[in-house]
Amino acid sequence: MRITDDRYARDRQRLDLAFRMIHHEARTCTIRTWTGLSDDRIRKLYRAYVAAHGASVRRHRGKSPAQTAYFLKNLENRRHAAGLAGLFSLLGLLQQSAGAEAPGGTRAALGWGELFCRTYETYLSLHGPQRISFEHACHLLHVLKRRAELRPDRCPSCRGLMVVDTLRSSRAVCPWCESEARERGTVRG
Ligand SMILES: [Zn+2]
Structure with missing residues (x-):
């Protein structure tokens, strides 16, 4: 009986996470990887989601985006990337976690997915x-996490967290300090 209860609870947790990810327009392959649900069940969940919330959610298939340059493209994107990186750090996602590597649908993977x-x-x-x-x-x-192309760094001016290009050696300031400097007219561009 207890095994059945546990299975039921885990299945419920999987479906809840998948629903949450569908709401955020996650890709089918990401949902499958994190929840361990089959494509067929994910498809049914999409249908149930659309039936409940209208057809406003887009379903993304295929490969995940991988353009790192996007995060440094302009001041506003840098600000958003820095804000998100700060939250990753604050909530423990930048640290090594077994959940991130755990097979989809396991308790560790589901807990990690919920935190994300x-x-x-x-x-x-x-x-x-x-x-x-x-x-x-x-x-x-x-x-x-890989620190291959981007890494978190401290702003030399305000000590706030920012995202920098790993290959860039010059110490630029964070997007907030940069816009302040621009407003004062000390930085051109
Ligand atoms: Zn700063």
């Missing part, structure tokens, strides 16, 4: 309108 959703939802409530999609946020976390 909570972090992304906090970003949306603090930094609207949204500039970084759910999938872009996944990609940002991935590159920040």
Whole structure:
């Protein structure tokens, strides 16, 4: 009986996470990887979601976005990337976690996925309108953890967290300090 209860609870947790991800327009492959649900069940969930909420949700298939340059493209994108990176750090996602590597649908993977959703939802409530999609946020976390192309750094002026290009050696200030400097007219451009 207890095993059945546990299975039921886990299945419920999977479906709840998948629903949350559908709401954020996550890709089918990301939902499958995190929840361990089959494509067929995800398809049915999409249908149920659309029936309940109208056809406003887009379903993304195929590969996840991987353009790292997007996060540094302009001041506003840099601000959003820095805000999201700050939340990743605050909520423990930048640290090594077994959940991130755990097979989809396990308790650890589901817990990690829920934490990611909570972090992304906090970003949306603090930094609207949204500039970084759910999938872009996944990609940002991935590159920040690998520190291959981007890494988190402290602003030399205000000590705030910012996202910098790993290959760039000059110490630029964070997007907030940069816009202040621009307003004072000390930085051109
Ligand atoms: Zn700064």
